[in-house]
Amino acid sequence: MSKQPVSVLTSRPDERPSGAPLACCAPLAARALSTEEAVTVAPLFKALGDPVRLRLMSMIASSAEACVCDLTDAFDVSGPTISHHLKVLREAGLVDCERRGTWVYYWVRPQALESLGTLLGAAGGAAG
Amino acid sequence: MSKQPVSVLTSRPDERPSGAPLACCAPLAARALSTEEAVTVAPLFKALGDPVRLRLMSMIASSAEACVCDLTDAFDVSGPTISHHLKVLREAGLVDCERRGTWVYYWVRPQALESLGTLLGAAGGAAG
DNA sequence: CTCCTGTTTCGATGGATGTCTAATCAGTGG
DNA sequence: CCACTGATTAGACATCCATCGAAACAGGAG
Numbered sequence: 433m434s435k436q437p438v439s440v441l442t443s444r445p446d447e448r449p450s451g452a453p454l455a456c457c458a459p460l461a462a463r464a465l466s467t468e469e470a471v472t473v474a475p476l477f478k479a480l481g482d483p484v485r486l487r488l489m490s491m492i493a494s495s496a497e498a499c500v501c502d503l504t505d506a507f508d509v510s511g512p513t514i515s516h517h518l519k520v521l522r523e524a525g526l527v528d529c530e531r532r533g534t535w536v537y538y539w540v541r542p543q544a545l546e547s548l549g550t551l552l553g554a555a556g557g558a559a560g
Numbered sequence: 561m562s563k564q565p566v567s568v569l570t571s572r573p574d575e576r577p578s579g580a581p582l583a584c585c586a587p588l589a590a591r592a593l594s595t596e597e598a599v600t601v602a603p604l605f606k607a608l609g610d611p612v613r614l615r616l617m618s619m620i621a622s623s624a625e626a627c628v629c630d631l632t633d634a635f636d637v638s639g640p641t642i643s644h645h646l647k648v649l650r651e652a653g654l655v656d657c658e659r660r661g662t663w664v665y666y667w668v669r670p671q672a673l674e675s676l677g678t679l680l681g682a683a684g685g686a687a688g
Numbered sequence: 689c690t691c692c693t694g695t696t697t698c699g700a701t702g703g704a705t706g707t708c709t710a711a712t713c714a715g716t717g718g
Numbered sequence: 719c720c721a722c723t724g725a726t727t728a729g730a731c732a733t734c735c736a737t738c739g740a741a742a743c744a745g746g747a748g
Contacts, residue, residue, distance in 0.1 A: 461621040470615040478609030487598040493589040552677035643726050
């Protein structure tokens with residue numbers, strides 16, 4: 433597959449302000465992502481790519497914080513499975529958690545969702 | 561260099577039913593997604609959850625349309641692998657394609673990205 | 689300390705996924 | 719017709735992943 437591409441779509445890596453561990457912030461349609469950028473951002477989408485995790489995320493996001501006990505009750509899967517999915521979301525940087533006594537509470541890290549939203553070109557598109 | 565002679569000859573569009581239901585549009589932070597909604601939307605995120613596919617998506621989105629030949633050139637993986645990933649994006653309803661003579665061209669279905677953007681944008685904005 | 693509950697970790701397993709090569713389909717041109 | 723190129727499909731294979739039950743960890747109550 434070695435041929436000279438016309439580079440209709442070969443956009444040069446735009447110099448971006450590095451420093452953000454999470455997604456870069458150029459809208460997807462503005463320019464092509466570099467391999468590095470794609471490798472960085474894809475895991476975030478992947479983390480949201482499971483129905484259970486996506487719903488967990490929405491439940492956590494729709495309130496200030498959510499107790500694992502309540503989250504677990506809302507699904508048909510076992511406790512360990514919920515714990516596993518929460519760990520995936522945590523390691524993706526989408527949520528954070530804290531133990532308070534017996535219970536563990538999760539909340540959304542806004543920066544992450546914001547980055548993805550910007551990437552998808554949602555800047556201002558959100559309507560109530 | 562120009563390996564894409566602007567083909568004027570247009571064959572019939574590859575009208576294949578990409579029966580992918582697109583995302584509904586409830587902002588993530590506004591309320592918790594139902595199981596059905598999560599099952600509907602998650603595959604879209606999943607489709608973007610692979611670095612190759614995410615970069616393919618960005619390359620297609622950053623220009624009006626993209627030829628498979630150019631897309632293939634931009635990656636280290638084989639042609640069939642690119643074709644496979646494009647199929648995943650197609651079946652997710654994120655892109656559509658058309659054969660024009662020898663080459664096949666892909667473009668973004670804006671509605672899909674818009675839905676995801678709204679979903680995330682509203683969440684990020686509201687939570688921030 | 690012991691028991692109980694909530695949460696996470698461990699190990700195993702069936703199914704999904706990304707990748708490849710080889711083969712096939714689609715079009716152009718001799 | 720046949721040869722050639724571009725793109726997809728088919729089949730195979732190694733790896734990853736969602737899920738479970740059992741066990742371990744964390745904290746409160748008797």
